[in-house]
Amino acid sequence: MEQAEAHNGSGAAPPSSPAAAARPPATPEGMALAYGSLVVMALLPIFFGALRSVTCARSKNSSDMPETITSRDAARFPVVASCTLLGLYLFFKIFSQEYINLLLSMYFFVLGILALSHTISPIMNKFFPANFPNKQYQLLFTQGSGEAKEEIVNYEFDTKDLVCLAMSSVVGVWYLLRKHWIANNLFGLAFSLNGVELLHLNNVSTGCILLGGLFVYDVFWVFGTNVMVTVAKSFEAPIKLVFPQDLLEKGLEADNFAMLGLGDIVIPGIFIALLLRFDISLKKNTHTYFYTSFLAYIFGLGLTIFIMHIFKHAQPALLYLVPACIGFPLLVALLKGEVTEMFSYESSAEILPHTPRLTHFPTVSGSPASLADSMQQKLSCPRRRRQQSPSAM
Known part of the structure; x- marks a missing residue:
C-alpha cells in the first residue's frame, strides 16, 4: 500500500519531481476519506466475490468450473510473480515508458471490458423486461477436420450479454482516453471480484503455502528493493485501486492519490472465499470462519495504513494481512476443535448444496501482471466453454 502523486490518474510523479515538491500535503480529512474509501473498495469485491465463488463451485458442468489452484501452483506462483515484476521493472528502465504503457493500456482495455461485463451481467439481468x-x-x-476436428473455443x-459488453465498452473508452481514476477503479474492482470468484484454492494447506510465499515476496520487493514501488508508480493500468487525498479541495480533478494493489485484495480474498465454502461444507448454518477471516482482513x-503513516514509507500490505487472515481462523478452529476438518476439506470434492444468504455485512501486493494473466483465462460469461482449459498459474 502506498501514497502516490499522479496527474489525472494516469501515473505517479516521483517524490523528487518539481510537481511533487510543489504540491501541498494532504489534509487529515482528505487522507481519512482516501484510506477509508480504499478499505471499503477492498472489502466489496472480497465479500461479493466470495458469495459468487460459492455459486461458481456449484456448477455441474465441468467445463464451467473455476480454475483450481493446487499446492504446486501455489509454491511456484511467488517465483513467477517475482520474474514478472523484475521483467516489468527492467522494461521500464530500458524502454520508453510511454510506449510500454500504451501497449499495456490496450491489453487491459480488452481485459477490463470482459471483466466488467462479467461483473455487471447478473445485476443487469434483473433490469431487463420479461x-x-x-x-x-x-x-x-x-x-482440423472430420474426426480430427478439435474445439478450441466454444463461446455462447x-x-x-451484448448489452452488458456495450456498457462496459463505454467505461473502457473513457479509461483509454482519460485514464480517469474512477474508470481505473471500476476496472480494478471488476478484476478483483472476478479473481476472488474464479480462482479457487483446493484446500487450506494450499492457501497457507500461497499466502506464505507471497508474504515473503511482498516484503522482499518492498523493503529489500525499490522495484515494487517503481513498477506500481510507472504501470499505467488498472492493477491498483486509487483514491485522491485532495478530493475535497479539487473535486473529480484531484491528483494526489493513495493506492492499494489488487494483489492485496485478490490473494487474501481467495483464501477468505475458501473459508466461506468450508463453512457451508460443515452444514452448521453458520459462517464463523468467513466472518473471522473477513474481520481479520479489515484489521x-x-x-x-497505521504503520505506513507512522514510518512514512510504503508498506507491503501482505506483511500484515497474511498473519491476520491465516492466524485468526486457525485460532478459532483450534478453540472449536475443528483443525482436522479444516485441513482435510477439499474445495473441489463436493457440489455445494446451496448459496448462503449473508444478510448482515460485518462491521468493523501479488504481481499485477501475473494476476491479470491468470484471470484472463476465466474472464468471460459463465457459459464460456473450452475443451482444454489451461492451467490457472
Missing part, C-alpha cells in the same frame, strides 16, 4: 428480445449466439473456433452468449488493512 419481453426483452433475447437471442442466443455462439462463437465456435475449431482446428445472448443479447443481454490487517487498518494496521497497514
Whole structure:
C-alpha cells in the first residue's frame, strides 16, 4: 500500500519531481476519506466475490468450473510473480515508458471490458423486461477436420450479454482516453471480484503455502528493493485501486492519490472465499470462519495504513494481512476443535448444496501482471466453454 502523486490518474510523479515538491500535503480529512474509501473498495469485491465463488463451485458442468489452484501452483506462483515484476521493472528502465504503457493500456482495455461485463451481467439481468428480445449466439473456433476436428473455443452468449459488453465498452473508452481514476477503479474492482470468484484454492494447506510465499515476496520487493514501488508508480493500468487525498479541495480533478494493489485484495480474498465454502461444507448454518477471516482482513488493512503513516514509507500490505487472515481462523478452529476438518476439506470434492444468504455485512501486493494473466483465462460469461482449459498459474 502506498501514497502516490499522479496527474489525472494516469501515473505517479516521483517524490523528487518539481510537481511533487510543489504540491501541498494532504489534509487529515482528505487522507481519512482516501484510506477509508480504499478499505471499503477492498472489502466489496472480497465479500461479493466470495458469495459468487460459492455459486461458481456449484456448477455441474465441468467445463464451467473455476480454475483450481493446487499446492504446486501455489509454491511456484511467488517465483513467477517475482520474474514478472523484475521483467516489468527492467522494461521500464530500458524502454520508453510511454510506449510500454500504451501497449499495456490496450491489453487491459480488452481485459477490463470482459471483466466488467462479467461483473455487471447478473445485476443487469434483473433490469431487463420479461419481453426483452433475447437471442442466443455462439462463437465456435475449431482446428482440423472430420474426426480430427478439435474445439478450441466454444463461446455462447445472448443479447443481454451484448448489452452488458456495450456498457462496459463505454467505461473502457473513457479509461483509454482519460485514464480517469474512477474508470481505473471500476476496472480494478471488476478484476478483483472476478479473481476472488474464479480462482479457487483446493484446500487450506494450499492457501497457507500461497499466502506464505507471497508474504515473503511482498516484503522482499518492498523493503529489500525499490522495484515494487517503481513498477506500481510507472504501470499505467488498472492493477491498483486509487483514491485522491485532495478530493475535497479539487473535486473529480484531484491528483494526489493513495493506492492499494489488487494483489492485496485478490490473494487474501481467495483464501477468505475458501473459508466461506468450508463453512457451508460443515452444514452448521453458520459462517464463523468467513466472518473471522473477513474481520481479520479489515484489521490487517487498518494496521497497514497505521504503520505506513507512522514510518512514512510504503508498506507491503501482505506483511500484515497474511498473519491476520491465516492466524485468526486457525485460532478459532483450534478453540472449536475443528483443525482436522479444516485441513482435510477439499474445495473441489463436493457440489455445494446451496448459496448462503449473508444478510448482515460485518462491521468493523501479488504481481499485477501475473494476476491479470491468470484471470484472463476465466474472464468471460459463465457459459464460456473450452475443451482444454489451461492451467490457472
